[in-house]
Amino acid sequence: MARLEDLPPATAQRLRDLECPTFAATPFVAGPPLARRKVAVVTSAALHPRGDSPFRPGSAEVRLLPATLGAGDLVMSHVSINYDRGGFQRDLDTVYPLRRLADMASAGTIGGLAETHYSVMGSTDPKAMEETADRIAGQCRQEAVDAALLVPV
Amino acid sequence: MLESRGLPTVVVALIRLHAEKICPPRALAVAFQLGRPLGEPDDAAFQTRVLTAALGLLERTDGPVILADHAEEAPGRLDDPSWSPPPHAADPAAGPFAGAFAREVAELGPAWQAHRLRSGRTTIGLLPGGPATWPRFLAAFEAGDVPASPAPPMPPVLALKFFADDLRAFYGEAALGAGARPSSRQVDEWYWRGTAAGALVNACRRACLANADKSLHPIAENLLVPAPFRV
Structure with a gap:
């Protein structure tokens, strides 16, 4: 498969026409400089351990x-x-870039890497994911995470 | 949803139009293939540039909606003219395909092992059992039967989808062998039009759609074979 313009026309059109969620509020949370931030990854690639x-x-x-x-x-x-x-x-980092982020932490570009990262199914309607958002945010608070990198596929 | 819970976020947006509609607090639009949000496999410098651009948006204060573009293209989406598929016998012109598929998996074993040794990993293993378990399960579907699920209570047809994903991964990894870099287009063309495996998954799809049990139809219709390769 390829970029949107390279997909079969019907598939590409379905993605263009996809109804996307909209949100009334536009929260924008500030944080410390990047070099002091602890970063967690949220992948929507439905990754999980084998088994x-x-x-x-x-x-x-x-x-x-x-x-x-x-x-x-x-x-x-x-x-x-x-x-x-x-x-x-x-190369796993093409989708789930933990090694790259660890390198950036070692270089001092970011403050550090969270102990826990998060995997969800990307095609699911976000309206069904309020509890999931609560769980991710709660765990991030416990680990003093102050940046979430959302990585779709 | 996470930002409203107090967590600063930034998203790598593979489909810019969706970011324009959703208006997340910070998004970096990238012109990469779907499935490759960091753009280029095996290129740490390229990936780090993407991450630096994305995470850099966290330091901007001109929100509440920031949508930036990452101009760099990923060259790996282009075909490698020097690539050729790993050796295997020609797939049969007519089914049943399960026997030829079993031989093909054995023939591709060395190329798959070469990838596994070089990379130190494999991405197959969604369901219990390895390649040796695939032929019998898919042969039953090809013959119009519905075999027992290898992972109850998962329905057999969903197990068929995951087995199909696993064997597509096996072939994709065999295509990489000891370090080749074919484009995904090249691998798809080979897999779906040039292997017994591609023919077999298509045959399983047709058999499911012909089955009177309509519960098989949605997964068979949409989740086994990409639209350009359905036969």
């Missing part, structure tokens, strides 16, 4: 991914077949 049950289509759950998970431990059970998985197969 755990796959995400079901339409799932609104979140799976907590400890930062200590090895690259070889993760598999992807996203429902969609309309995007490239070759990048994920070659």
Whole structure:
């Protein structure tokens, strides 16, 4: 699969026409300089450790991914077949950039990396994910995270 | 949703139009392939530039809605003219395909192992059992039966979807072998039009759609074979 303009016309049009959620409020939370921020990743690639049950289509759950998970431990059970998985197969950081962020923490560009990261199913209606958002925000508060990097596929 | 709970966020936006509609607090629009939010595999410098641009938006104060563009393109989306598929026998012109598929998996084993050794990982393993378990399960679907689920209570047809994802990953990894870099277009063309596996998954899809059990139809219709490769 490829970029939107390279997709089959019907698939690309469906994505262009996709009804997206809108929000009445526009919160904008300030924080410390980037070099002092602790960053967590939220991936919507439906990643989880091998051996755990796959995400079901339409799932609104979140799976907590400890930062200590090895690259070889993760598999992807996203429902969609309309995007490239070759990048994920070659290099996990193409989708879930924990090694890159660890490098940036070592270089002092960011303050650090969270102990826990988060995986959800990207095609699920966000209206069903209020509890999931509560859980992610709650865990981030516990770990004093002050930046969430949202990475779709 | 997270920002309203007090957590500063930034999103890497693969579809700029969606970011324009949703208006998240901070978004970096990238012109990469869907499925590659960091753009370029095996290129740490490229990925770090994407992350630096995205996380840099956290330091801006001109919100509440910031949408920035990342101008750099990812060259890996282009075909590699030197790439050729790993060796395997030609797929049969007509089904059933399960027997040829089993032989093909064995033939591609060395290329898949070469990738596994080089990268230190594999992305297959959504369901219990490895490649040795795939032929019998898919052969049953190809023959019009519905085999027992390998992971109850998961429905067999959903297990078929995950097995199809797993074997597509196996072939994708075999295509990489000891370090090749084909484009995803090249791998898709080979897999869906040039292998017994692609023919077999298509045959399973057709068999499910012909089955009187309509509960099989939604997954078979939409989640087994990308639209350009349905036959």
